[in-house]
Amino acid sequence: MDSFSIMANSILAVFSVMQLGLIPIMAEGETTVFGAVGEQVILPCIDKSHSDGVTWKYNDRVVIKYQGQLLKGITPMVSRSELNKQEMSKGNFSLILSQLEHSDAGKYICEVGSRTFKVQLQVFEVTGSPSGYLLQGENLMLSIQGSSSANVTWSNNRKDKVTATQSRELKNGGRSLQIHNLQAEDSGTWRCHITSLSAKLDIPYKVLVIGFHNLNQEILYKAVNSTVSFSYSLSTHLLQIRELEYVRVGLEWKLMIGSKYLEKFNFNVTSKEPLWSKQMANMEVTWKPSNHLEVKLPRVQSKDAGWYQCQLTVSRGRVEKAIHLVVMTVSADPVGPLSKWANVTLLCKLSAPIPPNAQLFWEHVNGTEKKLNMLGHSEVKVKTKTVGLWRCSLKVENNMMTSIDYTVVKAAEWNNYVIWAAVGASIVLLLLASLCTFICTARQRRRRRAEKMARARRDLIERRTCQCQLQLKNDYSDA
Structure with a gap:
């Protein structure tokens, strides 16, 4: 028999033996799975042949086994591992690991019948220094712990990709993110994105900054x-x-x-x-x-x-x-009514210098007169003879910030006000005087009447006393 025939027969013999199940089929390709510390992860193992049993191993030690009944090994993660029995009937023998720890990382093997599936688990964790809540103005270092072969990127609390800036510094090939001068707006969930050719993982990290909104002046x-x-x-x-x-x-x-x-x-x-x-x-x-x-x-x-x-x-x-509280005040010189042909100086003043983009000005309401301040000055003056309502206003970037009204009054008008006020006061005083006179007169009349009655009573008593004495004397004489 020639060599070609011998080789062909050998290959056929091998396939025949494999079909009989005497030689195990070669292991399936290895799958990489990423997981985060403290979270749950599923290690995949799918076999549609509906085999009755499955064995999961970690570093050649049994984690969990199912052959009609569930058996667990003595590996560290055994208390946190489980199988979904309902899914097993559909050919899904995936292993569920909960509360992941760094020590759970490594190679897992799933044996289903004659088939073997390998799963490489990589466990990652994002840590912050300092941890817990942060204060406005502090710095925060976020670092990823885990395999160094994966690609790492970061996104902020607005889901924008983080790039190196003055306040954001990427270190250790992007595996660490330094956030400088934290602000209240930095509060929220930041994310670390871990990717490789066959797996990816997003790990959230909650940043809690105690500070005030709108810290600008x-x-x-x-x-x-x-x-x-x-x-x-x-x-x-x-x-x-x-x-x-x-x-x-x-x-x-x-x-x-x-x-x-x-x-x-x-x-x-x-x-x-x-x-x-x-x-x-x-x-x-x-x-x-x-x-x-x-x-x-x-x-x-x-x-x-x-x-x-x-x-x-x-x-x-x-x-x-x-x-910063800035107070506006106004004053007039001279104070009071404006006499004929006289001027009045109106002063409007702020307690602090105004910004370059601000305007401080006097204007005559319903008139045309207007006076602006000099650039950089915190006060404005206007010298005028015009009576009526004047208004001092402050605008910053064409936005009205505050204003004060001041009314300039003519002396004649003021005199009329004074005259009418005097007349009114005189009438009130006259009424009060009349009332007082009436009350005093009534009191005097009552007093005189009381005195007159007292004298009459006194005279009557004296008269009766004399009559009694005279009668008594006559009685003694008769006796």
Whole structure:
């Protein structure tokens, strides 16, 4: 028999033996599965031949086995492993692992009848340093722990891919993300995306930043004698942070940059306190325990201008936000009615310099006169003879911020006001004088009448006394 015939017969013999099941078929291709620490993962094993039994092994040690009944081995993950019996009847022998640990990573083998399936499990974890809640302005390092062969990318809380910037730094080939100067807007779920040729995984990481919204410099422009409201909103619901053991809220004030803050008030926050409102330092303070402080200051004066800084102090540090209050005042020289041919100087002034994109100006309401301030000046003057309503206004980027009205009155008009006021006062005084005269006269009449009656009574008594004495004397004489 030639060599070709011998080779052909040998191949046929091998196939015959394999069909009889005497020689195991070669193992199936290896599958890679990614899992996250603390989560659940499914290791696939599909065999539509509906075999009655399956054995799962980890590092050649039995994890779980089913041959008519369920048997478990002694591997570390055995208490966290299970099979879906309903799916097994459909040929699905996948292994379910719960509460993954780093030690669960490795090679798993699924044996179903004569078939063998290999699964390579890689376990990853995203860690943050520091962990737990963070304060505004702190830095956060996110790192991925696990296989170094996978490709790693990151996305922020708005699902945008993170690239290297001044505040975002990628390290260790992208396996670590350094977030500098955290802001309230950074709170939310960040994600680590892990990919390879055969597997992928997204791991979320919740970033919780305690801070104030809109940390940019906030300026409130208010007219004198108006009411101002300072609003401070936190990015996080404080009562939802279990680690917070100490929370203190306070308000400070200073007149100008460079001066020292002076405390207006402070209070401790407890989870049991409902929404409350109190009077503190001549202010109405409203606190919503979750994340909001509102302070109302009535009848603002020039002395109230300055920076109002809210401080939130926790056991790990503090965050703060300042609001700048700028007060507008107006005055006139001379004060009072404007005499004929005289001028009046109207002055409008702010308690702080205005920005370059602002306009401070006087205008005559329903008139054409208008006077703008000089660039960079915080006051504007207008010298005028025009009577009527004048208005000082402040616009920033064409948005009206605040205004004050002042009325210039003619002297004649003022004199009329004075005359009518004098006439009215005279009438009132005359009525009061008449009333007083009537009351006094009535009292005098009553007094005279009382005195007259008293004299008559006294004379009558004296007269009766004399008559009695005379009668008594006559009686003695007769005796």
